[in-house]
């Protein structure tokens with residue numbers, strides 16, 4: 001928090017959006033369309049805005065339930081440069097060492113886009129919808145006095161103070177705003193509800209855009225492969241010769257030298273012989289960043305402050321996909337901020353609808369939170385056992401883990417999956433998979449039974465998140481019960497203290 005320097009240039013707006021990524025554009029565009037005076041601050045230049053480390057995979061971009069608000073996704077998708085051509089029809093999981101190849105078809109096609117072009121279109125639309133955009137503006141401090149009242153930044157080398165009714169934090173994973181705000185010093189009855197995330201809840205990821213000499217045979221699939229730590233390597237084809245290749249792992253594990261590890265992987269694949277890394281802005285097109293691998297924050301609001309996007313944990317906790325979560329949480333933050341400004345109430349109660357929308361009204365927050373137990377469970381078993389388990393789990397069951405829409409309620413589906421596991425165990429036993437991984441049948445059985453236990457808790461968590469309180473007054477009780485479920489789940493899996501993700 002800063003001490004006020006009266007001589008600093010000051011500008012005033014109703015809503016200040018920090019960040020020009022997906023959440024920032026959805027938030028700014030939505031608040032401006034609802035009539036608020038909005039400024040959007042982005043540290044990059046106007047040319048480089050939207051150039052962000054990403055695997056670039058995006059599903060159903062024109063579905064208004066997934067991308068709500070005034071941003072015209074049809075117009076973006078129909079722009080050829082964005083490359084949203086629906087080329088992806090399946091996910092594939094390859095464990096080459098074990099000769100495992102799982103194919104998970106999509107019901108409707110997905111896309112691997114040019115994320116820079118996509119990001120530029122979002123920024124253009126936000127500008128067209130009335131947002132004032134300041135590029136080359138690095139936010140480096142927060143102004144607070146009972147509530148968050150603004151930010152300080154360096155714009156084109158000069159210090160500027162931005163004052164506002166509400167600040168929307170969309171500065172991405174491990175947002176600097178969350179280090180700068182002194183949440184405990186804000187005025188909220190009974191204490192501020194905002195949950196500050198821990199760094200171990202994030203992952204680190206890196207990607208390159210590579211051009212191969214010849215078309216790859218998996219041009220219609222996004223491919224994942226295991227890593228020695230919790231995470232995966234990916235090949236996501238934009239076209240049959242331009243591939244987004246990358247890898248990511250969770251920060252509660254030993255760090256991996258990402259670029260070297262990727263290089264070693266690519267060297268093992270003949271299609272990448274003589275492949276070249278694309279260039280962007282006169283440099284090799286390679287980027288790394290953090291991303292959230294946790295459930296959405298318990299509460300994303302504080303007085304005068306809302307968080308959305310990766311910094312609010314709206315990423316899928318297993319796959320790391322966060323474009324959709326960023327868009328709809330950005331929309332929610334923008335809508336809530338504009339309403340709170342119009343109502344003259346930017347307290348936590350006045351901003352509460354942001355939490356409620358994500359968990360209940362829209363529901364994506366609940367679906368994401370209900371996938372997090374799989375992340376907790378997977379983090380507690382060794383990688384060889386995890387690989388053995390992935391090898392024996394049938395495709396339908398894997399789909400349930402990596403998606404948010406599949407749910408295996410039906411008894412006959414569960415039975416056929418049980419039989420599928422049995423068949424796969426027998427065939428992998430014969431082919432020597434478990435011996436190769438040095439995994440005993442006892443260890444595999446224990447992991448599978450932990451997985452079954454986890455599935456029952458997925459349902460328990462989902463029911464509890466659907467009951468997220470509509471008003472702030474009921475939050476403490478809801479949170480106490482959620483924390484009780486956490487402890488019960490950790491006990492059921494017999495986790496030690498280091499594996500209890502949120503304790």
Ligand SMILES: Cc1cc2nc3c(=O)[nH]c(=O)nc-3n(C[C@H](O)[C@H](O)[C@H](O)COP(=O)(O)OP(=O)(O)OC[C@H]3O[C@@H](n4cnc5c(N)ncnc54)[C@H](O)[C@@H]3O)c2cc1C
Pocket residue numbers: 018019020021022023024041042043044050052053054055056057058137138139140170171172173176205206207246248287288289290291308309310311315320321322323324326
């Ligand atoms: C390598 C990698 C691969 C991924 N692959 C996929 C994928 O295939 N599909 C998918 O759906 N998701 C994927 N994700 C996740 C997805 O990219 C993020 O969830 C999404 O970008 C989050 O959007 P956001 O708007 O919250 O944050 P960001 O996109 O990170 O935007 C934050 C913005 O804030 C700006 N900013 C930060 N600090 C400041 C400051 N102090 N002052 C001013 N501006 C600031 C940044 O420059 C940036 O423009 C991946 C993430 C990574 C790292």
